[in-house]
Amino acid sequence: MGLMDYIKTQLLEIIQWEDDSRDTLSWRFPDQDKEIKNGAQLIVRESQVAQFVHLGQFVDTFGPGKHTLKTENIPVLSTLMGWKFGFESPFKCDVYYVNTRLFTGNKWGTSNPIMLRDPDFGIVRVRAFGTYDFKVADVKVFLKEVAGTDHHFRIDEFQDSMRSRFVSVFSDALASAKVPVLDVASRYSELGEALLPVLNPVLREKYGIELGSFIVENVSVPAEVETAIDKRSSMAAIGNLNDYVKLQLAESLGRGDAGGAGVAGLAAQFALGTQIARDLGNPSPTLPPPLPGPAGATNPAGPVPGLPELLGPGEVAAALGVSEVDVLAALSDGSLKGKKIGSAWRVTRTALEEFLRH
Numbered sequence: 001m002g003l004m005d006y007i008k009t010q011l012l013e014i015i016q017w018e019d020d021s022r023d024t025l026s027w028r029f030p031d032q033d034k035e036i037k038n039g040a041q042l043i044v045r046e047s048q049v050a051q052f053v054h055l056g057q058f059v060d061t062f063g064p065g066k067h068t069l070k071t072e073n074i075p076v077l078s079t080l081m082g083w084k085f086g087f088e089s090p091f092k093c094d095v096y097y098v099n100t101r102l103f104t105g106n107k108w109g110t111s112n113p114i115m116l117r118d119p120d121f122g123i124v125r126v127r128a129f130g131t132y133d134f135k136v137a138d139v140k141v142f143l144k145e146v147a148g149t150d151h152h153f154r155i156d157e158f159q160d161s162m163r164s165r166f167v168s169v170f171s172d173a174l175a176s177a178k179v180p181v182l183d184v185a186s187r188y189s190e191l192g193e194a195l196l197p198v199l200n201p202v203l204r205e206k207y208g209i210e211l212g213s214f215i216v217e218n219v220s221v222p223a224e225v226e227t228a229i230d231k232r233s234s235m236a237a238i239g240n241l242n243d244y245v246k247l248q249l250a251e252s253l254g255r256g257d258a259g260g261a262g263v264a265g266l267a268a269q270f271a272l273g274t275q276i277a278r279d280l281g282n283p284s285p286t287l288p289p290p291l292p293g294p295a296g297a298t299n300p301a302g303p304v305p306g307l308p309e310l311l312g313p314g315e316v317a318a319a320l321g322v323s324e325v326d327v328l329a330a331l332s333d334g335s336l337k338g339k340k341i342g343s344a345w346r347v348t349r350t351a352l353e354e355f356l357r358h
Contacts (some may be wrong), residue, residue: 012036025154026098053144078184110167121181130188190214311348
């Protein structure tokens with residue numbers, strides 16, 4: 001081998017990347033310390049961009065096509081190296097190929113809950129996950145901030161390095177959008193489309209990438225918030241409380257669970273439910289007059305005129321001339337017979353008179 005033949009083997013005449021993978025984002029041409037020949041051919045295929053780097057500094061960028069590397073085609077590098085027109089000497093330069101196609105079906109998710117200020121529930125912790133499609137939009141920013149000097153940067157490395165950054169951008173965008181948690185959970189597709197214009201400018205500026213689509217598949221909240229949502233849904237489903245009480249009584253009659261009191265117990269429950277329905281329709285009844293006679297005395301005159309059939313603890317306290325706390329204590333120890341509906345006590349007029357006799 002002659003001297004000229006040896007020199008030719010040390011020069012790069014054709015630079016290209018035949019990408020046969022589906023997971024490569026960037027690839028550095030393996031020059032093996034060879035220099036690039038003046039007039040060498042640079043081949044860039046569709047969905048590729050070639051970026052030249054000289055001494056750690058970005059220089060010329062080439063899109064799809066066949067390029068002859070001459071002074072007029074590499075103006076930035078020519079300026080840096082001080083070449084005259086028609087240079088003959090070879091030069092050393094790193095060549096990075098970047099894949100600019102759309103990468104689809106990438107997963108994202110919050111490893112830790114996101115703190116959000118919600119108009120309905122105050123400050124809540126939210127977890128979310130979904131998928132997104134992206135492509136490299138700014139080659140120089142992408143190489144500088146994401147891929148770095150990696151000679152073969154793959155999609156799995158991208159996902160590992162970008163997961164926390166991506167979730168941070170998503171969290172900021174969701175917080176600035178001020179979308180209520182209830183709306184987030186019911187409008188996934190609309191949320192993804194609405195966040196695209198918010199996410200893309202930030203991602204392009206910081207990381208040189210752009211989202212083609214952003215899909216929110218699930219947003220979950222802590223168990224206590226889910227319980228609050230369920231309660232709110234239940235109250236909305238109940239609608240008219242009057243009708244709800246009647247329905248509960250009807251179901252109770254159908255089951256025959258009268259508390260072991262037979263027909264009398266069923267009648268008492270029906271009367272109790274009817275009075276509750278009236279109370280719900282008129283939440284501010286007038287207090288009954290106090291019962292005559294000292295506590296513990298009998299009432300020979302019979303029932304007090306105007307006294308309703310069903311009393312609340314406050315009304316019983318007013319009738320007996322005692323505090324409501326005393327009435328609740330008597331109900332709790334069973335000395336005063338009453339029925340607890342949810343968290344509220346109700347006492348019949350008969351039970352109150354029976355309490356006064358003993």
